[in-house]
Amino acid sequence: MFDLIVVGGGPAGSSAAGWAGKLGLKTLLVEKEQFPRYKACGGAVTEQALSHLDFDLPSELREATILAARVHYGASSIEARMDSPLAYTVSRSAFDAYLLEEARETGISVSLGERVRRLEEKDGSVVVSTDRGSYGAALVIVAEGAHGTLKRNVRRGDCKDKYGVCLVAEIPLADTSQDYAQDAIEIHFGIGGMGYGWVFPHGEYYSVGIGGLASSLRRPRETMAGFLRERGFDPHHRTRGHVIPVGGVRRTLASRRVLLVGDAAGFVDSFTGEGIAYAIRSGHIAAEVAARSLSQPGDSKAAEEYEALCEEEFGSNLRYSLFLARLMHRFPGIFFKLLAGDQEVIDNFARVATGRWKYERYLRWLVPRLPSYLLRG
Numbered sequence: 001m002f003d004l005i006v007v008g009g010g011p012a013g014s015s016a017a018g019w020a021g022k023l024g025l026k027t028l029l030v031e032k033e034q035f036p037r038y039k040a041c042g043g044a045v046t047e048q049a050l051s052h053l054d055f056d057l058p059s060e061l062r063e064a065t066i067l068a069a070r071v072h073y074g075a076s077s078i079e080a081r082m083d084s085p086l087a088y089t090v091s092r093s094a095f096d097a098y099l100l101e102e103a104r105e106t107g108i109s110v111s112l113g114e115r116v117r118r119l120e121e122k123d124g125s126v127v128v129s130t131d132r133g134s135y136g137a138a139l140v141i142v143a144e145g146a147h148g149t150l151k152r153n154v155r156r157g158d159c160k161d162k163y164g165v166c167l168v169a170e171i172p173l174a175d176t177s178q179d180y181a182q183d184a185i186e187i188h189f190g191i192g193g194m195g196y197g198w199v200f201p202h203g204e205y206y207s208v209g210i211g212g213l214a215s216s217l218r219r220p221r222e223t224m225a226g227f228l229r230e231r232g233f234d235p236h237h238r239t240r241g242h243v244i245p246v247g248g249v250r251r252t253l254a255s256r257r258v259l260l261v262g263d264a265a266g267f268v269d270s271f272t273g274e275g276i277a278y279a280i281r282s283g284h285i286a287a288e289v290a291a292r293s294l295s296q297p298g299d300s301k302a303a304e305e306y307e308a309l310c311e312e313e314f315g316s317n318l319r320y321s322l323f324l325a326r327l328m329h330r331f332p333g334i335f336f337k338l339l340a341g342d343q344e345v346i347d348n349f350a351r352v353a354t355g356r357w358k359y360e361r362y363l364r365w366l367v368p369r370l371p372s373y374l375l376r377g
């Protein structure tokens, strides 16, 4: 019998379990894969994400230091360049393995290569059934990512306009016919209708990918092949698919004894696709709520408290990200004209992307200036 069982060892699960270990909870983390394992991702870790870690990320895990973002739409492009890092790129296999080891060092138990099959909430506990046996815990944190069905213990699955599909390839530096800056990420809007594409440098390789709403990104493999060709990569390069939740949608986040964190909860910035920062932070919040709930037996307010804290910390930010993403996909030409029309508009957006500004602050800054920016020739 554990105080807490965490399902999944990605950034959300490791952060939740490690935080719970520090708070003195008897914790078990169960992960279905052996680590290090592959995870489809652009691997951009922003300043905001790093600020949530209570340890330094070793320099050998930082594959490229990103100082600039280049945004493209059709034939136009703009660049935001900062004098301090916007983000670092990492390989998720190494990054996630490092986070898991940090969590293990807090004294928690970790079981790798064990898949959780079912959760059953009883009066005072949850029975966690795996492909090896079963465990009991007072509370469970589900950090299974965007795939997986354990979240259905808390809420129904998402329909097609509530998640996106992504295809990603990792391509060696030498295998491109184009020159890419090693300190800049490239984002291309308008790929495959309502979609976007990216090229992120990782030192030895590029992460190249496309993403878009599952309901509107038709023929993703063809779209990816076209994007690879246009960007100077082999269109037949091996690609892998993954889903990503649309963030900012209202979803139930917890039941009486089960809390969802990270992608399982839908915590992704819909405009930038950033999810790692929210995964780490929601893991910490869930562990704190679990510790408080366990110190007050009979208290059944964990679900309400967890939902309220997430809402307070980043709920409205994610909703603004969705609002802006919808606006951008609906009026891409106007949106791009706005971004490209004034350096301050894109520079301040870079502040949002790194977490230095919230979307609300950005919009409060932008809206009064809109008429003059849009009416410019």
Ligand SMILES: Cc1cc2nc3c(=O)[nH]c(=O)nc-3n(C[C@H](O)[C@H](O)[C@H](O)COP(=O)(O)OP(=O)(O)OC[C@H]3O[C@@H](n4cnc5c(N)ncnc54)[C@H](O)[C@@H]3O)c2cc1C
Residues within 6 Å of the ligand: 007, 008, 009, 010, 011, 012, 013, 030, 031, 032, 033, 039, 040, 041, 042, 043, 044, 045, 046, 114, 115, 116, 117, 143, 144, 145, 146, 147, 148, 150, 166, 167, 168, 209, 242, 243, 244, 261, 262, 263, 264, 267, 268, 273, 274, 275, 276, 277, 279
């Ligand atoms: C193509 C793509 C590119 C992205 N690029 C970026 C980016 O550049 N920057 C960024 O910040 N975000 C990015 N994201 C989002 C980011 O990857 C996610 O938000 C983040 O991984 C969420 O972390 P998580 O811990 O919730 O889930 P995950 O990282 O998916 O981890 C879930 C873990 O749970 C395990 N698991 C699942 N089911 C079970 C089970 N039943 N039993 C036991 N274990 C289980 C899995 O094996 C996995 O290890 C990207 C996403 C995609 C799809």
